[in-house]
Amino acid sequence: MTAEPAPVWVLADPRAGTAAQALGIAERLGRPFREIPLAWGALARLPLPFGSLAGLTPAARAAFAPPWPALAVSAGRRSGPVALWLGRRGVRTVHCMRAAGAAGFDLHVVGRHDAPAPAPNLLTILGAAHRVSPARLAAARAEWAALQALPAPRVALLVGGPVRGxxxxxxxxxxxGARVAGFAGSVLATASRRTGAAATEALAGALSTVPHRLHRWGGKGANPLLGFMAWADALVVTGDSVSMLSESLMTAAPIFIAPQGDEGRRHLALHESLYAAGQARPLSAAPAPFARAPLDEMGRVAAEILRRGLLP
Incomplete structure (x- = not known):
């Protein structure tokens, strides 16, 4: 018996962060989905405003054959023409991030900080799409329950690195590290690929004055990021990381942004959008607490997809 085709395709860009945005939307729909790996050829750099598979390598192009899904979810400039190509074959399309030919998507999900022009198919969100959900946070809270033994206030310190370089x-x-250690009862710190080994060790030294947990990039064992977020009484996030800032919105803890000084216009616009919405404050305002509720933007996107009848 032939397996029932998946009703949703996720066009998975080879960049993990971009693919995660499309996956985060698909996961919240509660329907089976199939990941379609994308691989780019030389023509992918062209900002085509129409449907085309020309940017794909021949091997990646071979995956595009019927039966077609009801819905395709994509993210990133390069996958836009691929989604539009599917749209010409009757597939409903949801695309997140800016792309040429945006009027052709059934739903276009764009961060408020990008200041997109109003359009009937536009849905603006605070931050960027991501894969953190209430269920995943609840599971992480249970998995990392030992963290509750650390002294309060537990401050999650999420460290990125230079946007370029x-x-x-x-x-x-x-x-x-010293700034956060100065007001935390304990620190739950995680470094990223962009932090670098030397900076991670410097961070470890600065945190040695308080009880802490430090997850080094590439270290052994499970990544505790979601556990840190789930048990944090406050979060400090470096301003370079759009993904960690957006994911942090799923918690109920106060969020403080630590500017790094090399963020570009779009990152700074993101910071301002979070401040204006009452969802974050600059690190200079810490440790004064402030009330905020979890912001489930991916749940809102999924609800909008269903409200518009894009997925039977």
Missing amino acids: VGMAPAAAATL
Whole structure:
């Protein structure tokens, strides 16, 4: 017997962060989905405003054959023409992030900080799409229940790194760590690929004055990021990381943004949008607590897809 085709395709960009945005939407729909891996050829750099598979490698192009899904979810500029190509074959399309030919998508999900022009198919969200859900946070809280033994207030410190380039300056990491350690009962810190080994060790030294947990990028064991977020009484997130800032919105804890000084216009616009919505404050305002409720933007996107009848 032939397996029932998946009603949803996720066009998975090879960049994990971009693919995660499409996956985050698909996962909240509660329907089976199939990941279609994308691989880019030389023509992918062209901002085509119409449907085309020309940007794909021949091997990636071979995956595009009927039966077609009811819905395709995509993210990123390069996958836009691929989604539009499916749209010409009767597939409903949901695309997140900016792309050429945006009027052709059935639903276009764009961060408020990108200031998109109003359009009938536009849905603006605070931050960017991501894969953190209430269920995943609840599971992480149970998995990492031992963290509740650490002294309060538990401050999750989520550290990224330069938007362009490799490695945060060790002095900057040490300064940030010392600032957070100064008002935390304990610190739950995680470094990322962009932080760099030298900065991570400088951060470890700065946190040595308080009870803490530090997850080093590439370290052994499970990644505790969601556990740190689930048990945090406050979060401090470096301003370079759109993904961690957006994911943090799913918690109920106060969020403080630690600017790094090298963020571009779009990152700064994101910070301002979070401040204006009452969802975050600059690190200079810490540790004064403020009330905020979890913001489930992915749940809102999924509800809008169903409200518009894009998925039977």
